[in-house]
Amino acid sequence: MELLKEIEQAHKRIRDDIFQTPLIYTNWLSNHCNGDVYLKLESEQITGSFKARGSLNKLKWIQEQNLDSLPVTASTGNHGLGFARACDLLGIKGKVFLPHNAVVSKVESIKAFDVEIEFHGDDPYTTEMYARKTAEENGWIYVSPYNDSQIIAGQGTIGIEILNAISKPDNILATVGGGGLISGIGAYVKEQSSQTNIIGCQPENSPEMSASVRAGEYREVESKPTLSDGSAGGFERDSITFELCKKLVDDFVLISEDEIADSIRSMIKHHSKLIEGSAGVAIASLLKQPERFADQTTVIIVCGANISEDKLQSVLCD
Template identity: 45%
Template sequence: MNIYDLVNEAEQRIRPYIYETPLEHSPYLSQVIDGEVHLKLESQQRSGSFKYRGITNKLLSLDETVLEKGVITASTGNHAGAFSMILSQLKRKGIIFLPENVSKAKVESLQHFDVELKFYGKDPIETELEAMRFAKENDLVYISPYNDPYILAGQGTVGVELGRQLEEINTVIIPIGGGGLISGIAGYFQGFNPKTEIAGCQPINSPVMYESIRAGKIIEMESLDTLSDGTAGGIEPGSITFDVCQDLVKDYILVSEEEIKQALKLIIEKHQMIVEGAACLSIASLLKEKHKFQGKRVVLIICGRKISLEKLQSVICN
């Protein structure tokens, strides 16, 4: 699989549908590492996260007869929001499987679209497996939030924009859930500028990709509650993202819930932005391992903005 070529094809396919998101310099974080830190604001992408890129690429690649029949996906929220928005643009319908504990804010955002919502399981991997079973039983196409070359390639278009926006990036720090975003960006930079290092970050409460890499295979493990709900949960068996992460991601950083909370407070105070917990993983990782990034030019991927008022209040008021 040549990810670099797939990403460039995706860039041509989806460019009319997506925003080129801003790259914002952070004077505060730059001072922290005595280097240069920029925030890639995928929180300002259509639908509120990078997920819009991948699902747009996938849906535009499907035959019209498939779209007319209807498609199915599973999501913790952001992929579902992107799926709903692009389906609405294409005037097609779909079904979304969600975990029973998905955030209220993400569910409410989906209710504005003509999609059917089904709730199953507590861990996202349970939800994904049930969605796949349902799709097979009803002869419909299931679209994975990450285990799909078209999804991966769409997310990788973030890398194309970074290549246009900033020269000679030393490190890109990227949140990891199922691994679609980091796989796409890492695969693109492998062809564009292999000197750029790719670092992945996960919450200590749900480090499934990290532990799978350590084990040399995709493992099942319990995920605890985390502010980074967008990256929480298991990985689909046989996911293509595992091999990419194993080959191209050389550094993994795990952060605590307190470190995520402090990162969220920081971005509100220093950048006047409200983002979701998963978007704070890259900031928390930079602060935790700041000695690694001294004097470097670093990009932090701010992956999404959807956070409930209740969750935001719990962070700010504690």
């Protein structure tokens, strides 16, 4: 399997420049489901998200291919931050396109790294379409947050770290947006531990991938506001992650906004860990259906910690 080889290459390529994040046993969730539950804390990754892996792998790969075109991306959040950090680390020029109404704190985080920033449009979709068009017109390399085999391979290195610690987990839960995270982890884990269930977790307010996989074809679904902004929105119709999710994901769980908020509060209460909404989706999936994880070993991907101040206040004051 070509993707498996790319994941193994990615692991060698990036392991010295990222954190091997903690995999901790959680008494709280283990007791809740009468099983053994572990949290893979990508919330403690460099830049506060798993996105640091894929971005770094892609940009190192570009260097290896001796491509001298400017790498660019469009992102208001974790992908843009991971991309900016990778450019800065590697000493290469890069450009991040942002909408004019991007959250100030996220803009400042990206500005902390040595990348060029250009503002265009008032929503992420408009900004992305402009960035893609501008990249094509100038012969630049557009770096997708998920629709790219090198990005997926970078995220798949999480699977290597999990199986190095727990050889055959019964379940792995991961939040799904564009599908890069679960595609990478699923591709590696299924090859090494075929009986492991890969469970995709999505907010009820933004379920495009699960709706499409269940239908067996691309389905455009309106995305409503959600605390899980890191997974919000749809995916490209021709994204390679769609076929991977159809093949690798065994089931999907949909989570309400109240359930996301509760999981964020509970992580603070039980583990003193601050997480973002998309990480809360995966945790809430086990809290919602504890009986299905009884007497099993389950790993939950805690994908990020970058929650905005206003969202955190809304959760804590609810």
